[in-house]
Amino acid sequence: MAALRAALAASLTVARARPPPLGRRPPSACCSALAGAMEPAPRWLAGLRFDNRALRALPVETPPPGPEGAPSAPRPVPGACFSRARPEPLRRPRVVALSEPALALLGLGAPPAAAAAREAREAEAALFFSGNALLPGAEPAAHCYCGHQFGQFAGQLGDGAAMYLGEVCTEAGERWELQLKGAGPTAFSRQADGRKVLRSSIREFLCSEAMFHLGVPTTRAGSCVSSQSTVVRDAFYDGNPRPEPCAVVLRLAPTFLRFGSFEIFKPRDEHTGRAGPSVGRDDIRLQMLDYVISTFYPEIQACHPGDHVQRHAAFFREVTRRTARLVAEWQCVGFCHGVLNTDNMSIVGLTIDYGPFGFLDRYDPDHVCNASDTAGRYSYSKQPEVCKWNLQKLAEAILAEEFDAEFGRHYLQKMRRKLGLVQTEQEGDGALVAQLLETMHLTGADFTNSFYLLNSFPTAPESPDLDGFLAALTAQCASLEELRLAFRPQMDPRQLSMMLMLAQSNPQLLALIGTRASLARELERVEQQSRLEQLSEAELHGKNRSRWAAWLHNYRARLEKDREASSDAVTWQAERTRVMRANNPKYVLRNYIAQGAIEAAESGDFSEVRRVLKLLETPYGGEAEAEAAEPAEASEAAEETGGAAGRRRSYSSKPPLWAAELCVT
Numbered sequence: 001m002a003a004l005r006a007a008l009a010a011s012l013t014v015a016r017a018r019p020p021p022l023g024r025r026p027p028s029a030c031c032s033a034l035a036g037a038m039e040p041a042p043r044w045l046a047g048l049r050f051d052n053r054a055l056r057a058l059p060v061e062t063p064p065p066g067p068e069g070a071p072s073a074p075r076p077v078p079g080a081c082f083s084r085a086r087p088e089p090l091r092r093p094r095v096v097a098l099s100e101p102a103l104a105l106l107g108l109g110a111p112p113a114a115a116a117a118r119e120a121r122e123a124e125a126a127l128f129f130s131g132n133a134l135l136p137g138a139e140p141a142a143h144c145y146c147g148h149q150f151g152q153f154a155g156q157l158g159d160g161a162a163m164y165l166g167e168v169c170t171e172a173g174e175r176w177e178l179q180l181k182g183a184g185p186t187a188f189s190r191q192a193d194g195r196k197v198l199r200s201s202i203r204e205f206l207c208s209e210a211m212f213h214l215g216v217p218t219t220r221a222g223s224c225v226s227s228q229s230t231v232v233r234d235a236f237y238d239g240n241p242r243p244e245p246c247a248v249v250l251r252l253a254p255t256f257l258r259f260g261s262f263e264i265f266k267p268r269d270e271h272t273g274r275a276g277p278s279v280g281r282d283d284i285r286l287q288m289l290d291y292v293i294s295t296f297y298p299e300i301q302a303c304h305p306g307d308h309v310q311r312h313a314a315f316f317r318e319v320t321r322r323t324a325r326l327v328a329e330w331q332c333v334g335f336c337h338g339v340l341n342t343d344n345m346s347i348v349g350l351t352i353d354y355g356p357f358g359f360l361d362r363y364d365p366d367h368v369c370n371a372s373d374t375a376g377r378y379s380y381s382k383q384p385e386v387c388k389w390n391l392q393k394l395a396e397a398i399l400a401e402e403f404d405a406e407f408g409r410h411y412l413q414k415m416r417r418k419l420g421l422v423q424t425e426q427e428g429d430g431a432l433v434a435q436l437l438e439t440m441h442l443t444g445a446d447f448t449n450s451f452y453l454l455n456s457f458p459t460a461p462e463s464p465d466l467d468g469f470l471a472a473l474t475a476q477c478a479s480l481e482e483l484r485l486a487f488r489p490q491m492d493p494r495q496l497s498m499m500l501m502l503a504q505s506n507p508q509l510l511a512l513i514g515t516r517a518s519l520a521r522e523l524e525r526v527e528q529q530s531r532l533e534q535l536s537e538a539e540l541h542g543k544n545r546s547r548w549a550a551w552l553h554n555y556r557a558r559l560e561k562d563r564e565a566s567s568d569a570v571t572w573q574a575e576r577t578r579v580m581r582a583n584n585p586k587y588v589l590r591n592y593i594a595q596g597a598i599e600a601a602e603s604g605d606f607s608e609v610r611r612v613l614k615l616l617e618t619p620y621g622g623e624a625e626a627e628a629a630e631p632a633e634a635s636e637a638a639e640e641t642g643g644a645a646g647r648r649r650s651y652s653s654k655p656p657l658w659a660a661e662l663c664v665t
Contacts, residue, residue, distance in 0.1 A: 040133050044121050048106060050137030050166040054177070054255070055082060057291040059284060060141060063187060074190050076156055078277040081261070081288060082141040085163050087131025088184030088194070090227035090246055095122040095129075096202065096606045097613050099209050102220040102252060107170045129250045130225045131163070131183035138165045138178075142186035143256065146263035146276050147343025148393050150377055155274035157260065157343050158188025161196055164256070177255055178222075182248040195231045199598040201247035202609055203589075203664075204354040206597065208251070210589040210616040211351055216329045217322075218351040219253040224609070226601070236663055237372075245602070253350060254296060259394045260343030261288065289315070296348050316395045322349025324406035327387045331380075332414045333585060334360030334447040338370035338664070340378045340386045342393050356664040359588040360447035361655045362478050362486060363440035366521070372665040375517055417583040418451055420576035421558065423565040432558055439551045443544040444478025444486070446654050451584040455577065457552070459559050470545060470552070476654060477544045480537050485660050487528040496522060585619040586652050592659035593651055615651055 042048075061080035077083050100110060111118055127133045134140065142159035149157075163186065165178040181204070182196030196204075201224050208221035230243040265285045266276040278284055286308075293315050294301045300318060304311035326349050330337065337344070338356035346352040358369030365381035373379075378386060388403045415433045416425065440450055453473055458465040478486065491499070499519050507516075559576075566572035593612060600608040649656065 040127060042124060042128060042135055044108070044124050045128055045135055048108075048135055048137070048168050050135070050139075051169045051175070052137075052139050052166040053175070053295065054164070054167065054291070055139055055141060057295075058082060058288060060084060061144075061187070073187075074160075074185070075187055076277050077144045077158065077187050079281060079284065080144060080278075081264075081284070082143055082164065083158075083187040085140045085142045085159075085186045086184070087134075087140060087163060087180060089132045090130050090225075090229045090248070092228045093126040093130035093132055093225050093248075094227065095126050096198075096224040096226050096247070096601055097205065097610045098122070098125060098223050099205070099221055099613060101212075101617065102209060102222040105170070105174065105176055105220065105252060106168050106222070107172070125223055126225050129180070129223045130227065130248050131180050135165070140165055140180075140183075142188055143261070144188065144264055144277065145258060145260035145343055146266060147260035147341045148263075148390070149341045149343070150373075150375075151389075153263075153266065153269040153272050153274055154341075155272070156188070156264070156277045159186055160189040160192055161186075161194045162251070162256075175254065176252045179251040179253070179256055180248050181251055182246065193231055195229075195246045196248070197231065197233055197244040198226050198247040198601055199235070199244065200355070201226075201249050202598050202601055203357070203594050205249050206594060206609070206612055206616060207354045207357060207589050208249075209613060210619065211335070213617050214333055214585055214588070214619050216333060216335070216351060217326055217349055219251055219256070219346070222250040222252055224249050226606075235665075237665065253346075253352070254348055255292075255346075256352065257292060257347045258343055258352065259345040259347065259390055260341075261347065262394060263342060292347060316391075319347060319349065319394070320391055320403050321406045323387050323391060324384075324403045325349070325410045326351065327384050328407050328411035328414060330383060331411060332418060332583075333588065334363075334380070335588075336360070336367060336369040336378070336380045337383065338373070338378060340383060340390065342390045345387070345390050345394075358664065359590055361590060361659070362444045362482065363437065363447045363450070364444075364486075365437070365441060370665060371663045376521070414583065417579050419454065419555070419558075420580040421562050422575050422579050423562045423572065426558070426561065429558070432554060435551055435554065439547050443474075443547055444483055445473070446476040448585060448588050449476045449652065449654065452586050452652075455580045455584055457555070457559075459556065459563070459573065459576075461556065461560070466552075470548060473548050473552075474541060474544045477541075477548075480532065480535065480540050481657065482660070483540075484529065484532050485657065487525045487532065489522060489525045489529060491522050496526070581620055586621045587615055587619045589616060590655055590659070591662045591664065592655045595659075595662055612651070 058081040059079060061077050061083040063084055098111075104110075111121065128135055131140075141164045142162070143164060144156065144158045147154055147157050161183075162179050162181045163183050165180060168176050168178060170176070182201060183194065185192070185194035205221040205224040208218055211218040212220060224247060226245050226247045229246040231246055232241045233244050234241040235244075262285065264276040264278045265281060267279050268275040289308075289312060293311060297315055297318060300311060300314045304314060323345070329335075330351070335351075336358045337351070338358065339353070344353040344355075356370035356372070358367075360367055360380060365379070366376060367380045368376045368378065369380075370378060376382070384407050388407075391403060412430055412433065416422075416429060419433070419436075421429065439445070440447065450473065453469070453476065456469070458469055489496070499522075503516065503519060562576075563569055563572050589612075597608040597612050600606070
């Protein structure tokens with residue numbers, strides 16, 4: 001066993017094993033052990049059975065021959081949906097964390113109790129989930145797609161840092177596509193190196209699993225593997241690059257096909273002059289539609305077996321419905337994607353590609369989580385409209401009305417559950433939700449914590465607990481210091497003065513160096529900053545308290561109507577509490593929590609990543625809560641000492657002030 005572990009951990013070559021015939025299991029563990037260290041064979045992963053349907057159903061490009069051992073050069077890939085690829089080995093890969101619930105989807109059992117067995121399991125995961133060796137049956141390939149990025153057609157993009165490994169079929173009858181993100185260059189890497197660094201990999205790994213446990217449709221992450229290989233990155237684009245450790249995330253989904261997969265057939269764009277690499281190949285477009293519908297929407301295939309026009313229309317309608325429901329779920333947990341380009345939109349309605357994402361802390365509908373989105377195109381409040389715009393790019397304005405209706409229905413249904421309205425639906429419910437969000441905005445209330453507090457709202461008309469509840473709620477509002485930091489002007493006064501002059505004298509030049517929207521936001525910051533300077537903390541607290549008291553008065557009246565519709569007040573209260581606790585999370589992956597885990601991991605301590613992962617498995621509170629939260633709360637007193645450990649606090653706390661300085665691009 002020790003020899004096998006050493007062979008697995010030391011291997012730096014991409015070992016290729018012949019896939020077993022479909023329906024047959026790979027060789028037994030004892031036979032594998034005899035194969036020697038030249039081609040390490042899996043033991044724990046030996047039962048994974050690959051059936052790579054996508055590569056059989058869709059055209060695959062074989063890279064042109066090049067120097068032996070050299071990665072395939074970036075290039076246009078016409079007439080194909082995939083291009084074969086090869087992972088590049090990493091130096092001394094090491095498991096940061098494994099998501100047991102995600103790996104269980106593949107039929108992989110729970111971790112063994114014995115330390116030696118767990119060690120061997122992690123060594124095997126590090127080898128195969130880094131791309132340093134290939135599982136029997138895996139066929140690495142990179143997917144070709146295009147995309148509209150920030151509203152402009154960018155032409156061919158493709159998997160520049162991700163590789164399809166294959167599709168695992170489970171005994172439960174499920175099919176999961178496995179993908180390695182950060183495994184090296186592909187035909188679509190352009191000028192990049194195909195690598196991902198530890199900080200971004202930890203964020204994607206944790207958020208993929210956090211979203212699943214929140215109940216939001218998402219791709220999954222099975223593992224995060226770090227290494228001693230490094231790449232140079234300028235994290236904040238400020239001219240200060242530094243070496244960072246390379247990492248690889250194992251991602252799972254039914255498919256990673258996206259809206260942009262269908263844009264490879266796009267003719268020359270009138271604005272950018274770019275075209276898809278497979279323009280004019282209608283045969284491949286129909287081939288891809290048939291594959292997607294028959295594989296992922298079999299009920300549509302069954303309803304329209306002989307009418308491809310009706311079949312395609314039904315397919316687009318269902319994609320529209322799933323996308324509308326998805327973005328409604330985002331809005332209800334305060335999730336901001338950050339880069340809602342058409343190439344980051346799943347064709348099966350999943351959250352996909354976690355980059356500069358963020359969760360709302362202080363409620364701000366115009367919050368932009370991506371520091372490079374200077375125009376605010378992908379702000380929190382604009383996500384529904386952007387998703388609809390992306391659907392229009394997919395189907396050229398088909399079914400836009402259906403999106404509005406489905407988003408509105410699902411969003412309001414979810415918000416009713418978050419407010420504990422379990423008996424009746426009333427016409428004024430939409431207005432009540434809008435008033436709540438306006439109150440949160442005006443008071444700078446914490447989005448997640450405010451909803452969570454509503455779980456314990458005293459519903460009795462003359463409840464003596466109301467003052468205490470109001471105090472707890474106003475404690476979640478932004479302090480004067482927080483607001484002054486949030487509305488701090490971003491431009492030098494002289495720069496702002498110049499921009500204002502340009503807006504009047506030369507708007508064309510202004511359009512080249514900025515936008516009217518960004519100028520308007522800066523003016524709002526200046527005005528808000530001026531108002532805040534004249535406000536005391538006591539005055540702010542009084543305003544916040546009166547605003548919340550007014551909304552709670554309306555909320556209590558609506559709850560009373562809901563209670564009256566029930567035959568039993570006790571049963572109603574129990575159901576209200578149950579529904580609210582199942583829809584208002586206590587924990588989300590806030591940026592400051594992710595940053596603490598990243599800093600610890602970069603210093604070689606992976607325990608915080610694993611602790612946060614465990615906590616996020618029960619976002620609404622549960623058995624893992626006390627175990628995971630206790631170490632953080634115990635170190636809260638050391639918050640001011642600096643560093644990741646010193647800055648840890650309760651995972652359900654409002655973010656500390658330093659979190660406002662975190663910049664994600």
